Amino acid sequence: MYYEDQGNQYDLWWDDVEYSSDDHYEENDTLAAAYDLSSDEQTWLSTINGYGIQADRDWYRIEVTPGMRGYW
Ligand SMILES: [Ca+2]
Ligand SMILES: [Ca+2]
Numbered sequence: 827m828y829y830e831d832q833g834n835q836y837d838l839w840w841d842d843v844e845y846s847s848d849d850h851y852e853e854n855d856t857l858a859a860a861y862d863l864s865s866d867e868q869t870w871l872s873t874i875n876g877y878g879i880q881a882d883r884d885w886y887r888i889e890v891t892p893g894m895r896g897y898w
Pocket of ligand 1: 848849851852878879880881882883884
């Protein structure tokens with residue numbers, strides 16, 4: 827399932843930093859344009875292509891096996 831408010835439980839860690847431009851995962855402003863992280867399991871976002879910066883809406887696609895928990 828890739829859409830919001832599905833009652834799934836997850837942990838989300840973030841840090842706030844100053845920025846002057848957006849990240850390298852753009853354009854990912856819609857569900858249809860979500861950046862696909864499904865092949866980057868157990869990898870910090872910052873090691874894929876730098877930190878994510880939320881200057882606008884950001885969507886990321888992950889896959890969680892039914893019955894399992896997602897950590898990111
Ligand atoms: Ca962004
Ligand atoms: Ca975005």
